Amino acid sequence: MKAFGLIGLFALVLGALPLLTDSGVHINFAMMALYAGLMGMAWNILAGFGGQFSFGHSLFFGFGAYVQIIAQLSWGINPWFAILLAIAASAAVGAFVGALSFRYGLRGSYFALVTLAFAEVARILALSVDITGGGVGLMLPLQTSAANMQFESKLGFFYLILFMVVIALLLTQWLKNSRVGAYLQAVRDNEDAARAAGVNPFRVKLSGIVLSGAMMGATGAFYVQVFQYVDPAIAFGPQSSVEALVAAIVGGLGTVWGPLLGALVLHTLSDVTRNLFGSLPGINMVIYGSVLVLIVMFLPRGIAGIGVSVKELWARSRS
Amino acid sequence: MSESLLRVTGISKTFGGLRAVQDVSIEVPAGEITALIGPNGAGKTTLFALMTGFIKPDSGSVIFDGADITGQAPHLNARLGMARTFQIVQPFAAQTVRENIAVGVHLHESRRSPALQKAGEIAEQVGLSSHLEKPASDLTVAGRKRLELARALATSPKLLLLDEVLAGLNPQEISEMIPVIREICRGGVTVLLIEHVMQAVMSLASHVWVLSQGQLIAQGSPDQVTQNDAVVEAYLGKGAAERLRGKGKL
Numbered sequence: 001m002k003a004f005g006l007i008g009l010f011a012l013v014l015g016a017l018p019l020l021t022d023s024g025v026h027i028n029f030a031m032m033a034l035y036a037g038l039m040g041m042a043w044n045i046l047a048g049f050g051g052q053f054s055f056g057h058s059l060f061f062g063f064g065a066y067v068q069i070i071a072q073l074s075w076g077i078n079p080w081f082a083i084l085l086a087i088a089a090s091a092a093v094g095a096f097v098g099a100l101s102f103r104y105g106l107r108g109s110y111f112a113l114v115t116l117a118f119a120e121v122a123r124i125l126a127l128s129v130d131i132t133g134g135g136v137g138l139m140l141p142l143q144t145s146a147a148n149m150q151f152e153s154k155l156g157f158f159y160l161i162l163f164m165v166v167i168a169l170l171l172t173q174w175l176k177n178s179r180v181g182a183y184l185q186a187v188r189d190n191e192d193a194a195r196a197a198g199v200n201p202f203r204v205k206l207s208g209i210v211l212s213g214a215m216m217g218a219t220g221a222f223y224v225q226v227f228q229y230v231d232p233a234i235a236f237g238p239q240s241s242v243e244a245l246v247a248a249i250v251g252g253l254g255t256v257w258g259p260l261l262g263a264l265v266l267h268t269l270s271d272v273t274r275n276l277f278g279s280l281p282g283i284n285m286v287i288y289g290s291v292l293v294l295i296v297m298f299l300p301r302g303i304a305g306i307g308v309s310v311k312e313l314w315a316r317s318r319s
Numbered sequence: 320m321s322e323s324l325l326r327v328t329g330i331s332k333t334f335g336g337l338r339a340v341q342d343v344s345i346e347v348p349a350g351e352i353t354a355l356i357g358p359n360g361a362g363k364t365t366l367f368a369l370m371t372g373f374i375k376p377d378s379g380s381v382i383f384d385g386a387d388i389t390g391q392a393p394h395l396n397a398r399l400g401m402a403r404t405f406q407i408v409q410p411f412a413a414q415t416v417r418e419n420i421a422v423g424v425h426l427h428e429s430r431r432s433p434a435l436q437k438a439g440e441i442a443e444q445v446g447l448s449s450h451l452e453k454p455a456s457d458l459t460v461a462g463r464k465r466l467e468l469a470r471a472l473a474t475s476p477k478l479l480l481l482d483e484v485l486a487g488l489n490p491q492e493i494s495e496m497i498p499v500i501r502e503i504c505r506g507g508v509t510v511l512l513i514e515h516v517m518q519a520v521m522s523l524a525s526h527v528w529v530l531s532q533g534q535l536i537a538q539g540s541p542d543q544v545t546q547n548d549a550v551v552e553a554y555l556g557k558g559a560a561e562r563l564r565g566k567g568k569l
Contacts, residue, residue, distance in 0.1 A: 177431045177432075178431055179429050179431065182421060182425055182431070182434075183425065185411065185414060186411055189411035192373070192405070192409055193405065193409035193410070194411075194422065195373070196371065196373075196393055196397060196402065196409075197397060197422050197425075197426065197470055198394050198397030198423070198425075199422070200392070201394075
């Protein structure tokens with residue numbers, strides 16, 4: 001209950017943020033950090049809880065994005081309804097990829113490579129079929145109104161992503177204290193022991209990838225509404241895969257708040273460095289990489305696990 | 320012997336050129352503690368894996384509680400009431416002892432907090448209650464063996480297959496574990512042990528099977544099998560029985 005209260009408090013505090021500042025820069029920053037946090041949370045479900053490291057989460061991101069935009073352009077569906085389709089479609093893609101790879105017992109680096117390959121196949125397909133507009137991409141016409149999920153100010157998008165993040169937090173918190181979550185962690189820690197205790201690893205991992213894919217698809221749909229444009233490189237390129245996994249790893253795998261923390265820290269870092277080294281484009285990616293290496297070396301539990309890691313380092317230095 | 324809970328008939332498994340288990344048949348009587356012994360590499364653990372479905376047999380059948388479960392997946396067998404421990408302990412290292420045990424409880428309890436509570440009760444049964452909130456990775460070997468036992472027990476099994484739960488324990492710890500196992504059986508769970516610690520086998524088991532090089536070479540009461548020439552030779556080499564008899568040690 002306390003955990004759910006914390007999520008409520010988070011929603012209130014962030015919801016009140018626009019009262020403190022009317023600077024578009026600040027709101028935009030908060031929105032993008034939440035957006036990256038949501039990607040990290042999606043990745044965290046499968047990797048942090050289930051132990052299955054995907055290198056191709058952009059697959060789900062891209063499906064979410066394309067379904068969101070195609071549903072509006074080609075089928076004339078309202079975006080508020082389209083986002084549900086986008087989430088459902090990415091969940092289905094998750095089920096498909098999961099069924100194929102977990103059926104054959106792919107784990108570890110093999111699973112990572114297969115997800116990477118799936119995302120790449122999707123990118124090449126998106127380049128060559130008509131419905132995605134090929135390499136030219138698809139553009140969502142500007143029709144500003146809340147009914148069209150195109151808000152006049154960034155504030156609308158900020159509340160939209162905040163709403164999505166709160167739902168994701170609630171889902172993750174629920175997962176942590178549920179049988180599915182316990183089974184996911186059991187499979188992550190020791191698959192044979194889990195099987196002996198009556199866990200069906202295939203089904204458990206499948207539910208993990210479906211939930212993870214659905215969340216990631218939601219961020220793809222959000223991207224389309226904010227930037228009103230998508231092409232195969234944005235949808236299925238490595239950018240979103242990397243952003244998702246870095247946020248989760250830096251923040252703390254298998255925790256409720258870790259991915260959000262990670263996204264916040266990384267976005268702060270990348271903003272600061274962009275201001276400091278504006279003349280050197282791409283420097284923020286160098287920072288990303290360096291922070292990741294440092295975290296993996298010194299804080300294997302991420303920022304959320306900083307207390308435990310420091311205690312361990314301290315104990316090691318004394319022994 | 321009472322009615323059998325598990326009936327294995329003519330089961331065989333070959334790995335490459337190694338015939339790990341050859342045409343083994345055993346019937347585990349319900350409600351008793353029985354044991355499977357044999358020298359290292361005899362195929363005992365493989366036989367466990369064949370029974371529980373971790374390995375599919377080349378031939379033969381496994382009947383559990385009246386149902387043919389030959390080659391059925393382990394999690395389905397667990398649901399029918401078959402639990403096992405692992406010779407090489409397999410804790411969920413990142414989780415606490417309580418969470419480890421709760422994974423087993425979840426087989427019949429979908430809600431989290433009752434499962435965690437039940438886990439505490441089971442920990443008490445095997446003497447782990449003082450370690451409930453510790454990560455499993457902090458346990459000693461003896462603690463991990465108890466955890467294996469607790470997690471298997473948590474699935475409310477009809478048949479408990481214990482693969483060397485006493486190996487690696489000191490005499491003090493062994494004498495603490497023996498009553499725990501006896502108590503489990505008294506609670507209505509049939510127990511089949513793989514064990515090298517003969518002290519435990521002699522005091523616990525009502526019936527013993529001896530496996531050597533994949534074949535069943537003897538069975539009977541613990542006293543009968545330890546007097547058996549074939550068994551002595553399986554452990555100590557050909558002619559050993561005769562030499563021991565000459566020295567009056569058998």
